[in-house]
Amino acid sequence: MSSNKKHDKHHHARDEKGHAVRLPLWAGLLLAAMACVVVVLLGLLAVSIMERRWEAQRPSMVLKPLDEWETDNAVWGQNYPCEYETYLKTKITDTRTKFGGAFPRDYLDEDPRQVILFAGYGFSKDYKQARGHYYAVTDVTKTQRIKKPFNAATCWTCKSTDVSRLMNQMGPTAFYAANFHDLAGEIKNPIGCLDCHDPQTTVLRFSRPALQEGLRAIGQDASQLGLQQMRSLICAQCHVEYYFKVEPANYLVFPWTNGLTVEGMVAYYDAIDFVDYEHLISKSPMIKAQHPDYELYSTGIHAYRNVACADCHMPYRSEGGVKFTDHHVQSPLLNIANSCAVCHRWSEDEIRARVEAIQTKVADALILAEEALVKAHFDVAAAIQAGVVDAELADVRKQLRHGQFYWDYISASNGRGFHSPQESMRILGLALNEAHEARLKISQLLASKGVAQSVQYPDITTRKKATDVAATFVEGTGIPLL
Numbered sequence: 001m002s003s004n005k006k007h008d009k010h011h012h013a014r015d016e017k018g019h020a021v022r023l024p025l026w027a028g029l030l031l032a033a034m035a036c037v038v039v040v041l042l043g044l045l046a047v048s049i050m051e052r053r054w055e056a057q058r059p060s061m062v063l064k065p066l067d068e069w070e071t072d073n074a075v076w077g078q079n080y081p082c083e084y085e086t087y088l089k090t091k092i093t094d095t096r097t098k099f100g101g102a103f104p105r106d107y108l109d110e111d112p113r114q115v116i117l118f119a120g121y122g123f124s125k126d127y128k129q130a131r132g133h134y135y136a137v138t139d140v141t142k143t144q145r146i147k148k149p150f151n152a153a154t155c156w157t158c159k160s161t162d163v164s165r166l167m168n169q170m171g172p173t174a175f176y177a178a179n180f181h182d183l184a185g186e187i188k189n190p191i192g193c194l195d196c197h198d199p200q201t202t203v204l205r206f207s208r209p210a211l212q213e214g215l216r217a218i219g220q221d222a223s224q225l226g227l228q229q230m231r232s233l234i235c236a237q238c239h240v241e242y243y244f245k246v247e248p249a250n251y252l253v254f255p256w257t258n259g260l261t262v263e264g265m266v267a268y269y270d271a272i273d274f275v276d277y278e279h280l281i282s283k284s285p286m287i288k289a290q291h292p293d294y295e296l297y298s299t300g301i302h303a304y305r306n307v308a309c310a311d312c313h314m315p316y317r318s319e320g321g322v323k324f325t326d327h328h329v330q331s332p333l334l335n336i337a338n339s340c341a342v343c344h345r346w347s348e349d350e351i352r353a354r355v356e357a358i359q360t361k362v363a364d365a366l367i368l369a370e371e372a373l374v375k376a377h378f379d380v381a382a383a384i385q386a387g388v389v390d391a392e393l394a395d396v397r398k399q400l401r402h403g404q405f406y407w408d409y410i411s412a413s414n415g416r417g418f419h420s421p422q423e424s425m426r427i428l429g430l431a432l433n434e435a436h437e438a439r440l441k442i443s444q445l446l447a448s449k450g451v452a453q454s455v456q457y458p459d460i461t462t463r464k465k466a467t468d469v470a471a472t473f474v475e476g477t478g479i480p481l482l
Helices: 002-011 025-062 073-079 081-091 113-117 133-142 162-170 172-177 181-186 209-217 227-233 262-271 293-297 309-313 348-385 390-411 421-448 463-471
Strands: 243-245 251-253 316-319 322-325
Touching (some): 081 322, 113 463, 162 172, 162 181, 209 251, 227 293, 227 309, 293 309
């Protein structure tokens, strides 16, 4: 009897009076069904884990050997489909942020002052915002800044994976000295995989000698760089300030001998008397800044925090079990969730508003510097019309040269100053100061010639008006300014 009671105790629930209560049949069936569901779900989870492990290993299992100088990005894409698929998104040309994006924004239409600032140089005729990397070859061949004949093949350097192959065949010196149009038939593929990666290992590597030479100039050993440094310096192969040496012919050089500061670069250019063009209106010896993105970034908070260019412009993504770098190189404002929000825990609207507020302040300062520089160029022209000689204008022209380079250093950089807002505002302050000092000296020179009236500045409120004004200085002294 006691044995039966013990059996009941273990197999049946009991009511308040101690009587055994048997579970209904449906409850047993429900429990059995739930157990089956749990088993199935655990099985699916195990399969999913194994499948993702296999996906993560799959690239190393199916890689096809790549030629040492494989320049076709589509061939690389057979081994790295995720990266290639996102790279192809650089075809997109309708993305737009407040100050950037991939659409071909025309700077001369938006800001006719730049027609005057670059008067006498190709940028006064054609100056558009760059489209995505996919269009690098197309856009450089169509720009009005390059005419036939053009002896600097150097302009191909940052446009194509074929450049690495040609430099290997010809040597950098011969490549730079070649005719731009003579090499056009050899250059087909836009910026891509071979520019940044070793085809055998995909390890990041430098494919352009100018950066390696620039690093040596500042005492850095390229072989000792860490991965995070490489994820910025790879971009610095192209996104930097540079110039073409006269000897060897059109040899590409980064002016880093005095460091990465804007003052160091101005001192460098002055020491070698380098001139990109003579300004059509003021006859000043000018330097055209390129796009010193790396140098400016190096002074900012992201560089200080060891945040690389790729962290923001090419953030990591995951699909299935595969983690890869998004090769749709674009403004972080077009991908805030994966770029900015990884570190900054605010809403996308808050992040965008903060960035645009910073950029707007820089943009406003740029316009102030532009207006002062434009007037300074016309002031010099007015002094010429009043009979002031070149010797008296030498110091003023040097200030214009410096002031405009300071302005252009920020204007030509991508990001509208966001890579280093404080440094951008400091440099624009230098530009504005140089322009105002130049204008003050001109007013004193005019007074010394007995000229009391103010300079009459022409209407340059549209691109056409600015172009017509600049054209009057091609031959003669231009329109009367006094």
